[in-house]
Amino acid sequence: MAETTATTNPSTTAMRELEPAVRPRAVRKPRGILVPLWIGYVFLYLPILVVVIMSFNDSENLFVWRGFSLRWYPELFADEKIMQGLGNTLIVATGATAIATVLGTLLAYGIQHYTRGGLIRAFAIAPAILPDLLLGIGLLTFFSLLSITLGLHSVILAHAVFATAFVTAIVLARMANLDPSLEEASRDLGAGPVRTFMRVTLPQLAPGIVAGALLAFTLSIDEFVIAFFTTAPTQPTLPIVIYSMVRFGVTPEVNALATILLLVSIVTVIVAQRLTRLTGTTK
Amino acid sequence: MRRGLAPAPFLAPGILFLIVFMAIPVGLLAFYTFFKRGRFGGIVFEFTFDNWVKLLEPLYLGVILQSIGLALVVTLLALAIGYPMAYAIAGLSPKWRTVALVAIVLPFWTNFLIRTYAWILLLNNAGWVNQWLQGLGITDEPISMLYTPQAIVVGLLYMYLPLMVLPLYASLQQLDPALREAATNLGATPWRAFRTVTLPLSIPGALTGCIFVFVPAMSNFVIPELIGGGKTIMVGNLVRDQFFEARDWPFGATLALLLTILLVLVILVQTAVSRRLTEGPRRG
Amino acid sequence: MPTTRRIIAAAAGTIVLAFAATSCSTGGGGDEIDPSADITEQTLTVSIWADYSPEDLAEQFEEATGVKTTIVNHTTNEDIVAKLTASADPGIDVAFVSGQYAQALGEQGLLAELDKSLIPNEENLYPEATQLPYDEGNVYSEPYAWGTTGLCYRPDLTGYDPTSWNDLLDPKPELVGKTTMLSTDRWLSMPALKAQGASINTTDDAELEAAKAQLIETKPTLLAYDDTTFYSKLVSGEAAMVEAWDGWCNYGIAEDPSIKFVVPDEGADLWVDTMTVLESSENKEAAMAFINYILDPEVQTWVAENILYKVPNKAAMEALDPALIESYPTLGITVDELMEQEAIIDLGEDSLKYVDLNAEVLATN
Numbered sequence: 001m002a003e004t005t006a007t008t009n010p011s012t013t014a015m016r017e018l019e020p021a022v023r024p025r026a027v028r029k030p031r032g033i034l035v036p037l038w039i040g041y042v043f044l045y046l047p048i049l050v051v052v053i054m055s056f057n058d059s060e061n062l063f064v065w066r067g068f069s070l071r072w073y074p075e076l077f078a079d080e081k082i083m084q085g086l087g088n089t090l091i092v093a094t095g096a097t098a099i100a101t102v103l104g105t106l107l108a109y110g111i112q113h114y115t116r117g118g119l120i121r122a123f124a125i126a127p128a129i130l131p132d133l134l135l136g137i138g139l140l141t142f143f144s145l146l147s148i149t150l151g152l153h154s155v156i157l158a159h160a161v162f163a164t165a166f167v168t169a170i171v172l173a174r175m176a177n178l179d180p181s182l183e184e185a186s187r188d189l190g191a192g193p194v195r196t197f198m199r200v201t202l203p204q205l206a207p208g209i210v211a212g213a214l215l216a217f218t219l220s221i222d223e224f225v226i227a228f229f230t231t232a233p234t235q236p237t238l239p240i241v242i243y244s245m246v247r248f249g250v251t252p253e254v255n256a257l258a259t260i261l262l263l264v265s266i267v268t269v270i271v272a273q274r275l276t277r278l279t280g281t282t283k
Numbered sequence: 284m285r286r287g288l289a290p291a292p293f294l295a296p297g298i299l300f301l302i303v304f305m306a307i308p309v310g311l312l313a314f315y316t317f318f319k320r321g322r323f324g325g326i327v328f329e330f331t332f333d334n335w336v337k338l339l340e341p342l343y344l345g346v347i348l349q350s351i352g353l354a355l356v357v358t359l360l361a362l363a364i365g366y367p368m369a370y371a372i373a374g375l376s377p378k379w380r381t382v383a384l385v386a387i388v389l390p391f392w393t394n395f396l397i398r399t400y401a402w403i404l405l406l407n408n409a410g411w412v413n414q415w416l417q418g419l420g421i422t423d424e425p426i427s428m429l430y431t432p433q434a435i436v437v438g439l440l441y442m443y444l445p446l447m448v449l450p451l452y453a454s455l456q457q458l459d460p461a462l463r464e465a466a467t468n469l470g471a472t473p474w475r476a477f478r479t480v481t482l483p484l485s486i487p488g489a490l491t492g493c494i495f496v497f498v499p500a501m502s503n504f505v506i507p508e509l510i511g512g513g514k515t516i517m518v519g520n521l522v523r524d525q526f527f528e529a530r531d532w533p534f535g536a537t538l539a540l541l542l543t544i545l546l547v548l549v550i551l552v553q554t555a556v557s558r559r560l561t562e563g564p565r566r567g
Numbered sequence: 568m569p570t571t572r573r574i575i576a577a578a579a580g581t582i583v584l585a586f587a588a589t590s591c592s593t594g595g596g597g598d599e600i601d602p603s604a605d606i607t608e609q610t611l612t613v614s615i616w617a618d619y620s621p622e623d624l625a626e627q628f629e630e631a632t633g634v635k636t637t638i639v640n641h642t643t644n645e646d647i648v649a650k651l652t653a654s655a656d657p658g659i660d661v662a663f664v665s666g667q668y669a670q671a672l673g674e675q676g677l678l679a680e681l682d683k684s685l686i687p688n689e690e691n692l693y694p695e696a697t698q699l700p701y702d703e704g705n706v707y708s709e710p711y712a713w714g715t716t717g718l719c720y721r722p723d724l725t726g727y728d729p730t731s732w733n734d735l736l737d738p739k740p741e742l743v744g745k746t747t748m749l750s751t752d753r754w755l756s757m758p759a760l761k762a763q764g765a766s767i768n769t770t771d772d773a774e775l776e777a778a779k780a781q782l783i784e785t786k787p788t789l790l791a792y793d794d795t796t797f798y799s800k801l802v803s804g805e806a807a808m809v810e811a812w813d814g815w816c817n818y819g820i821a822e823d824p825s826i827k828f829v830v831p832d833e834g835a836d837l838w839v840d841t842m843t844v845l846e847s848s849e850n851k852e853a854a855m856a857f858i859n860y861i862l863d864p865e866v867q868t869w870v871a872e873n874i875l876y877k878v879p880n881k882a883a884m885e886a887l888d889p890a891l892i893e894s895y896p897t898l899g900i901t902v903d904e905l906m907e908q909e910a911i912i913d914l915g916e917d918s919l920k921y922v923d924l925n926a927e928v929l930a931t932n
Contacts, residue, residue, distance in 0.1 A: 007412070034375060036367035039384070043364075044390050044444065047401035051393065054404065073310060079900045081617075081640065110293030124297060126759050127305050129494065131502035133522050135538045138308030141315065141532065144653040151658075161304050165298060177608075212480040218391055224505070233650050234639050234658045242396050244640040258393040265392035269385050322675075346930050379795065408790075409803035427744065512791025513750050516929050520575040527645035528752065529922040530652075 048262065055255035072256040082257060085241030092237055093220035096159035101213045104167025112175045128165035135161060136229035150232040158230045159220045161164055166219065167212035174208025312507035312536040320531040334537040350517040353432060354500040357439045361447040361496045362489060369451035387445045395442060399509055402438060403429060430512030438510040454488020487557040494553055498546050507515045518542050573642055600682045600851050607633035609853035614639050614647055615663040621873040628829040628860055634853045644668045651677055660848040661857055663711060666701040666839040670913040679844040680706055685855040688862035693902050696879035699839060701912045708841035712876040715837055715908050716754060717830040719811035719819060720799055727770040732831045735810060736785045743788045745807040747800060750792035755925050758810060761833040767909050770917040775924055782928045801826055813897040814876030820895055828897050837908040851897050
C-alpha cells in the first residue's frame, strides 16, 4: 500500500525535494537530455519575461510600447483597490492554509493508521480533483441557501476545502516512508501515545507538513474561480481585482504587480532554503 | 492497527469539515438538477428531468465532446513535453533538482490572467512574435496564431504543464536505480533499459499527471474566452453562462455535475490501469 | 465501523445546528426612508465597473457630504446581479447596472424605490431620460451614462467609410479576419436583428432564427469576439472595424485620432447605465444623496469629461467643453438622435431565447 500511496498521490512527493536528498542519483542521463528541459523553461518563462518588460511600458495601453518608464510602480502602491485585493488574498491564503494544515495532517495520520481500503482516503483527496467550477457554484448555492453572508470567511472556507486535500495527500505520501520503528521504540521506552505523536511522529512529518502548507498557500493566492463565486462584492481577492480591471484591457500597472510578486516569491524561496540549511535537516 | 489513540480525533475534524463544505454543497447541486429555474435565478421546486434531457441536445453534446477532445490534446502534449523534462530533472544532482523544481512552480506565483495577456501580447497579429518574424524578413504577412482552437490548446498547455511535470518527476525519482543497473548489467542498452524498466514503472506517475492536466483543462473558461477569442467554447464557458447569463442554476448545476461524473470515470479508469501496471512487473 | 457511524452522526448534528443557527439570520435593511436622517452617520459602498468613474469620486463626495464612501468594482452586469441575487446581504448600497438589469432587479424586489425628495437634481435630466421603457418614471433607477452601439473603425485600414451593419456581417474580402463583434448579452444579436429590420427586443422565433443563421455565417470572418479590448485591436492594427459601444470607441480615439465611429443606417440600440439603491441597504439616505450628487450638473460634466461617455444630464451636456466634443464626436450625438434608437428592455422568460441564441452562435464552429 505504501507504494501505491506514493505513486498515486505523488504530485507532492516532489515537494520532498525541498530538503537535501539522501537518495543516490536515480538515473544516468543521456547526453542532450537537458535540451527539452531548457525548451520547457523557455516556454514557461517567455510570457513572464514579457510581463516584466512591459511593466516598464510608458503607455496606458498594454499592447503598444511607448517608451521606458518606472511610473507604474509608485502608482501600484497608491492603488487602493490593488492593495486591498492583495491584503484580502493574503488573509484568505493564510486562513485557508492554517485550517488545511491542521485538518490535513490529522486526516493523513488517521488515514494511515486507522483505515483500510481507500474510501476515506479518496473522500479526503476528492476536492483536489473536483472541478473548481463545481466547488465554486456548489458553495455559492450552499451559502445562499443558508443565507450566510459572503465575505472573506466564505472564501477561506472554500479554499480550505481543496487545500486540505492537498495537504492530506502530501503528508500521506511522506508518512508512507516513515520508519515505524522509531515510534515503536518511543512506546517501548514508556512514552504515551500522545507524547509519541507530538515528540516523535510530528517532527518526522514536519518537512511534509511544511511542503503541504506551502503548496496550499501557493494554490490559494492565485485561485480565481472558486473565489469568484464565493467572495463578497466588497472584498475581492487579488485575482478578482485584476479580472475586474480587464474591462479596459490590462494596463502596465498589473504587470508591475506581477513583477513584484515574482521578486517576492524568489526572495521567499531563497530565504526558506537558507533557513532549512541553518536549522539542520530531518531524516 | 494500533489502538493507542482512538481514530476519531484525527479523522473527525477533517471529515466533518469536508462533509459540510464539500459533500453537502455538491449534493445540493445534484439535488438542484432535478428542479426548475426561478425567473431571476434561484430554484423553483417543481420536479423535472428536463435538465438531464437537455444535455443530450446536439448543441450541448457538441460542446462537451469538443471540450473532451481539446483537453485530451492538451494532456497528450503535456505528456510529450513533460516527460523529458521530468526525466531530466530526476537526473540532476540534488542541489540543482531543487532549483529546477522551484523554477517549474514559480510561474504559479504570478497571476495567471496577467500571464495570459502576456501570451496575447506575444502572439497576436500585431504582437511581438509577428513583428520579429516580419522584421527578420521571414514572413510578409502576420501569421494568425491567436483566436483559434490551436491557440486554446497552447494556452491550456502553458497553464497546466507544471502539473504534469511534478507527479512524473516524483514517480521517476523514486525508481530504484538498482533495477536499471541490473538491466544494464544483463546487457541491455540504455535505451532498452529505459524502455523495459524505467518507462513502465513511471506510468502511474504519468497517469496521475494526465489527470492533473485533463481535469482543469476541461473546466477552464478563461482561456477559451481570451485566447480563443470566444469563438470556441468549452464546458466551463457553458456552465458559467448558464449560471450568470441564463440565470439557470439547475441546468448550470447539471452541466457541472456531468463534467464531474466524466472526470470521476476517467480517474477510476486511471486508478485501475495504474494498479494493474504497478502489480505487473512484480509478478514477473 | 462504529467510528464511521459516530462521525456521520456528529456531522448530521452539526448540520442541524448550522441550519438552526443560520435560519435565524436577520432580513436586514428594508427600513423606511427617513428624509431627515443624518447621513454623516452612515457609510456608503458603491459598486461600479472599473475605471467608469472619476478616480477621486469617493473623496469628492465625502468632502461634500461627510459620508464615508468606498467604491468597489464589478466586472459585468451578470456577475453583480448574480451576487446580489444569491447573497442575503451583499454589503452594497448603490449598484451601477445597465437598464434592463435594473428592471429585472426591480421586479425581483431587490431595489429600493427612490425617494425623489432626496434627489432634487433629477430635474437636470433630459425629459426623455425619465421616460425610458425599462423604468418609466425612474422609480428604481437614475441614469448615469447612456449611448448607442455602432461601428468603430480605422479608415486607413478599411479604405472606406462603412454605413451598414452588413459591412460587418458580410465584410469585404480584404477585411476578413480583421473584425470583431461583441458577444455579451444582447449586443451579439443586435446587428443581425437590425440588419433584417427586426426589433432588438423581438421574441419572434422566425426573426431570431434568421438572425442566428446570419451570425453563424459571419463567425468565420471574425478575428475574435471581444467585449473589452476591441479598441486596442484597432489601435494596434489587428482589427480594422469592430462593433463597439460609442463611449468605448473614444478610448481608441484617444490613442489614435484617426479612428472614427458611425451608427449604421439600420439603427442600433439605446443602452443606459443606471444607478440603483439596494433594498437591503441600511444607508439608503446616503445612497440617494450620492445619486443626487452625481446628477448635479457640475459633477456629471466632470464625469462625462472623465470617462468620455455621454450623460443624460441636460445641464451637464450643455456645459461640456466644445473642444472635447470635437475630438470625440460621439459626445456630440444629440438626444433626438439617441431617441431614434431602441432602448433595451428585460424580456423576462423570453430572455432565454437570446441566451440560447448566443450559446448556439458561440458554440458553432
